[in-house]
Amino acid sequence: MIDTSAPSAAILAILQNDNAVAQAQELRAFGATWQSQNADPQMLTKLGIEAATQARLDPSAVVTDLLLGYAAAREEQRTRHWQNHLMRRVQQLDGLHRIISAANSTLDIDASLQTVVDTVSDVMRVDVCSIYLFDQHRRMLRLVATRGLNPKAIGTVEVEIGVGVTGWAGELGKPVAIFDVRNEPRYQLEPLLEEWHFRSLLAVPVILFASERHHIETLQGVITVQNRDPHEFSQEQTSYLEVVAGEIALSIANAQMYQQTDARLHQKIRELTTLQRVTAALASTLDVDTLLHLIVEQAVKIADVDRTDIFQVRPNNKVKMLASYGPGRTSGVEDMIVQVIREHRAIAVPNAYTDERWSGVQAIAYREGFHSLFALPMRTGNRIIGALCFYSYAPRHIEYEQVQLLTTFADEGAIAIENARLYEETQRNLTIKSTLLQEIHHRVRNNLQTISALLQMQARRLNTETEGRQALDDSVRRIHAIAAVHNLLSHDGEGQTTVQDIAKQIAENIQMSLPSETPVEFLITGDSVSVNARAATVLAIVINELVHNALDHGLSAEGGIIGIDGWMENEEQACVQVRDDGPIRPEPVKRRVSTGLGLGIIETLVNTDLGGKFEFKRETEWTRALITFAPDELDD
Incomplete structure (x- = not known):
């Protein structure tokens, strides 16, 4: 020295x-x-x-x-x-290299930021390094990584923007260096961090694309370093920490964007799956009341709200609530719904307590506690049939993607409602039509019975052996056959019957008029061949003619068997066969003279009215008459 x-x-x-x-x-x-x-x-x-x-x-x-x-x-x-x-x-360049490598090697933001705080602590030779990420919606800084403080505080400790030295640096958008925090009035001690041993503090905001003017929207977080002793941080230290903050800003933004995109993708998949399931549920019923309650119930789930109402547009441009799901049953949003329908657009009310556009909205907020409301129209094509209104107790901001989802759901619901209403209207019209058809067939049957009675009165005035008496008897039988068909149709509202039912009705009528000494057994077999009213009338006349032909010629001596069979071929052609066992029976003592009129009538009816074919042949044991036609090609 x-x-x-x-x-x-x-x-x-x-x-x-x-x-x-x-x-x-x-x-x-x-x-x-x-x-x-x-x-x-x-x-x-x-x-x-x-x-x-x-x-x-x-x-x-x-x-x-x-x-x-x-x-x-x-x-x-x-x-x-x-x-x-x-x-x-x-050392600083090596630290930056490690930081950049950590940021680029993974999209796991927690792991990469922990590498950053470890590296900064080593390079700057500080006792503590911590990173806080900024939540834009909540305006809070949350601790996500630290070295030197209590690790249990990670993910738990939050700092409000503008509060404390860390929050102050985030709000200011510039570095804040404190020589001794015990002399700094802005400093706030957080017990969970266990930071009471550390005296000096440097906080640097992590800003994406920093410029001269700081915007809170570009803030990604804040990085801080601390020392046990009071310390005057140099410009070199501050500049280095700013470089680190700049490097990690972009990686934080990329990682957050990746997480948000991944979360949105999974959310979109869940929403689309839910929408598909809901759409299938809506299509599963055609009852309007059931459908309305299903729509509001599913709307609460898909929108994650507390209540949903569905409104209908009335002819006088007013609205009526049709169904509701969730707590509370009183309404008060009709004026808002009318505007939604009139302007063909959705309306959001983030805060119903302060919104003064509709008095009823404020009233329902204070009365039932709903904080946010959202209403959107229900469309089918270019026509609006109603609206959905969503209620939430908690403050809610409806994102654009959710608006699209709810709009799709509302339109699907509108289509389902229209389909259900059309179905109900069709059912009502069908009921009316069926009732009218039954009444028409009933009246036709009564009129035919009247005509038959008149003809029978006229026939009794003639000799039984005369041609005139025979002609009148034949006409009466044909009228009875037609009346029998109308009797069947008067009990069916759809204007349909089967070949088997026609055959049974004719057999019953004929059986009642036969004498006991000539017993006849009717065998009615085959598939259930359905025919409309026009074909039923023609078949009744044809079957009636063929049965009476068998009775007059083959079975008049001692009776026998008459079979009436019906079946479908190739799912298009209907076949009706009338057969009798006359060939094995004895010849009649007194044969009725045949004019050929019956067969002529049969051929004409089958060929012209049914558009089919008629075949008649006599075999060893049976006489067979076969009618083939296509039921689906016949008009009602």
Whole structure:
């Protein structure tokens, strides 16, 4: 150490050495020691001149050795300083490389930010490094990574923007350095962090695309470092932490965007799955009341709200609530619904307590506690049939994607309602039509019975052996056959019957008129062949003619078997067969004279009215008559 109280004496003592080399080395060592004490080089020069004068030596040589030692020491100090500076720069660059590598190697934001705080702590040689991420919606900074503080605080501790030193730096958008937090009025101690041992604090905002004007929308978070002792953070330290903040800003934004996109994708999949399931449920019923309650119930689930109402547009441009699901049953939003329908657009009320557009909305908010409302029209094509209104106790902001989902749901519901209403209207019209058809067939049957009675009265005036009596009897039988068909149709509202039912009705009517001495057994077999009213009338006449033909010719002696069969061929052609076992029966004693009119009528009806074919053949054991036609090609 230099004896600052007597530096001249120290130099004189050196000058007493007669060895010139040793004397020069000692003088240079003295100059180096003088520099290490940050002493004034001019004073060193002055002292050297005075000592050389006293020792009767050359002052220039003495001063030169002193200053050479001083300059060498200063240069060595500068070299060490630059070496240390370069080493710090290398460490900083290596730290930035690790930070960038961690940010680019994974989209797991928690893992990459933990690497950042570990690296910053090592490079800056600080006791604590922490990172807080900013929640734009809640305006809160949440601790996500730390080194040096309580790890249990991660994900738990939150700082409101503008509160405390960390929140202040986030709001200010600039670094905030505190020499001693105990003297800083803005500082707020968080017990869970266990940070009471740390005195100095540097907080740097993490801003995406930083500019001269700070916007809170670009804030990603805040990175902080702390030391145990009071510390004046250098500009170099602040600049380095700003560089780190700039590097991690983009990686945080990318990771958050990835997480949000992934979350939105999964949410969209869940929404589409729910919408598909709801659409299938809506299509499963055609009862309007059931459908309305199903729509409001599913709307509460798909929109994640507390209540949903469905409104119908009335002819007088007013609205009527048709169904509701959720707590509360009183309404008060009719004026808002009318505007939704009139303007063909959705309306959102984020805060019903302060919204003054509709008095009823404020009333329902104070009466039932609903904070947010959302209403949208229900469309089928270009026509609006009603509206849905959603209620939420908690404050809600409806995102664009959710508006699209709810709009699709509302339109699907509107289509389902229209389908159900059309179905109900069709059912009502069908009931009316069926009732009218039944009444028409009933009246036709009554009129035919009246005509039959008149003809029977006329026939009784004629001799039974005359052709006129036979003609009248044949006409009565045909009228009975037609009346039998209308009797069947009067009990069926759809204007349909079957070949088997026609055959049974004709067989019953004929069986009642047969004498007991000529028993006849009717066998009615085959598939259930459905025919409309027109075909039924034609078949009734044809079957009636064929049965009476069998009775008059093959079975008049002792009776027998008459079979009436019906079946479908190739799902298109209907076949009706009338057969009797007359060929194995004895010949009648008195055969009725045939005019051929019956077969002529049959061929005409089958060919012209049914558009089919008629075949008649006599076999060893059976006489067969076959009618084939296509029922689906006949008009009603």
